Amino acid sequence: MLNVMIVDDEYMLLRGYRKIIDWAALGLEIKITEQNPLTALLQLQETPIDILISDMNMPELDGPSFVAQAKEIQPEMALIVISGYSDFDYVKAGLKQGAVNYLKKPVDTDELVEALQSAIEHIEKQKNYQQMADLAMQAQTRALLQSTDTQNGKNLMQKLQISRDQNIRLIGILNPKPPMELVAYLQMMSTVKGFFLEGQDYIILFQGTDTQLRQFIEQAPSRVSNKHRPMIIGDIGIVDGCLRQAYQQLEAEIARQYFFESPSGLQWLANCKPTEGAVVLPGYSQVKEAIKGFDLPVFKEWFVAQTKWLENASASDILVRQFALVVVLVLNEKLLKSETKTKAIAAINKATVVSEIERAIIKVFQETNTVEQRHLTANVAAMCQIVEKRYAEPLSLGSVAQELHLNAVYLGQLFKQDMGRSFSQYLNDYRINIALDMLHNAKYYDVNYIASFVGYQNHGYFYRLFKQQTGMTPSEYREGTGVTDTVGQR
Structure with missing residues (x-):
């Protein structure tokens, strides 16, 4: 509904205006009727009005002065002037203020309806024009902030x-x-x-x-x-x-x-803005040492404290995701289901808020708590020791089985039963964890050198595996590490 104000010094006419037409049918509501134009000006300062209908001959303030002051208060409202004078001096004054129509007294009902319809059309045109102007301004503002063209930027600023x-x-x-x-x-x-x-x-x-x-x-x-x-x-x-x-x-x-x-x-x-170099993520070994021996309540308190520290340090969401990733890879050592790590990494990368990451990490830790203390068979323990000491060598299940004088199929089944993953998965996990520490601590080592150092002569395969394991490239992970401070440890 559009708001209408009617100003006329004749009280009976003000009452009559409410009854001579169906205002609601036109989408209008008479918000204010006022005899005194001075009082009307005060009311205009408080109440938004779309259409002002004003007599042009009032004793307290002449019509031309009133409509001029009224338009200063609310310049966008449509104006309809009413006058009983035949010389049209008042009409001219009203037209100077942008009146959309002029009515003679006594007001004819049909002419009033036509004048109101014209005012409504005028308001709609003004709204459409303003909307187009607003959209153009918004597009220009966005373009200016995104522009890399100096001349285009100057034109937009103008x-x-x-x-x-x-x-x-x-x-x-x-x-x-x-x-x-x-x-x-x-x-x-x-x-x-x-x-x-x-x-x-x-x-x-x-x-x-x-x-x-x-x-x-x-x-x-x-x-x-x-x-x-x-x-x-x-x-x-x-x-x-x-x-x-x-x-x-x-x-x-x-x-x-x-x-x-x-x-x-x-x-x-x-x-x-974060201080340059103020936020430094811990490496794999640091996280592993920090959470050693934690039960669920202590771990939860620790992890939430770390994300809060990152927030207070004005760290980006990327840093939080990288930190959570390292925690997952540490916890993965105790997991019997390899898909748990995959699901956790996907949840971390898709999270829109930090609490979603916290829930994903807590869920992984809870699963590690459900795993009973594993008692590795001697052969599986020997396989783990071989990986720990010789991960840089071209190891395979077949070569290790041959070294231990055992059947490769049997040894593979035994390893998966004890460790919850295949030998090749375990070897890849171990190598990637070493690579994470090197990317964190050995700032000046080339990524290809690190790939070779941990046992991958095929550097392309290392990049694909690292991305698969962590959800990011080695370079992206390295960008999240710093040099002057570490995430607080319990």
Whole structure:
């Protein structure tokens, strides 16, 4: 329904307007009727109005002055003027304010309906035009932040009226409720040069002083607090060159906050950036040593503490996944079902929030607790020792069986019965675990060298196996390691 205000100093006419036509049938509601134009101006400051019907001859304030002031308060509303004068001076004054129609007193019912229909059509056209303009602005803003073409960027900045003499900030408002209230606020702010919707979040180009930024934050309709919509204020960006990087940084921080399930309140992105080299993941051996002897409650407490540490260190979701992966590979030593590791890695890579990873890891640990203490037969223990000492050699079930003077088929069945996986699976797991430690600790070793060192002369096979085992390439895993600190150990 569209809201209508009728202003006329004649009380009986105001009463009559409600009855002479079916307003609801036209999709209209008479929100306010007012005799005094001065009072009407005050009401316009509080109540949104779509159509204003105003007499042009009122004692408290002349019609031309009233409609001029009314349009200053709500410039988008449609205006219909009414006058009993035949010289049309008042009509001309109304037309200057963008009146969509003029009615003579006494008002004819059919003419009133036609005037209202014209006003409704005018409003719809204005809405469509505004929607098209908004869509164009949003597309231009997105294109500017993604552009790698300098000249194209300059053209877009000109269209968005971005000054080249003042730096700009990107602001992210996460999942605002209700979104249209925020959009209306952004549209009226001269310091907002553009914005667009990214999923459920709004990305905003802001150019203004620190004082204007504080005003923008304080006056935003979606109040910033832990119980309302979070707002991330990006670092100051230079117009000529850093907008794309600033956009990528803001996107990464928004994704990080959703992943850690912690988006809340007002945050300054400059304070969220991790210190270079501050986050270092532990290697396979470090994790193995850290969780030795843990029962389920202690392990759960330890793992949650590590993910919390990573969150506080502004680590990315990739680092959390890599850390969880190492934990799974350590736990895999105790598993009797090889598919448990595969399912856990898939769950880690698909997780959208950190709690899903925590649940997947706890599930794997619970399964290790259900496995009874294994008593390896002498032959299987000997096979494990051969792998531990000579994993870099071209080992196979056949060569090991020959060395132990046993039948290969029998030995393979015995090994799987004791270890829960085939000999080749065990050998590959062991080699990949050694590779993980080398990628973590031996920063300057070439990946191909590491592949050869752990027993894979076919480097392509090593890459495929590493990806299959861990869900990432060796280079991707190495990117998640650092040099100055480690995840806290219990």
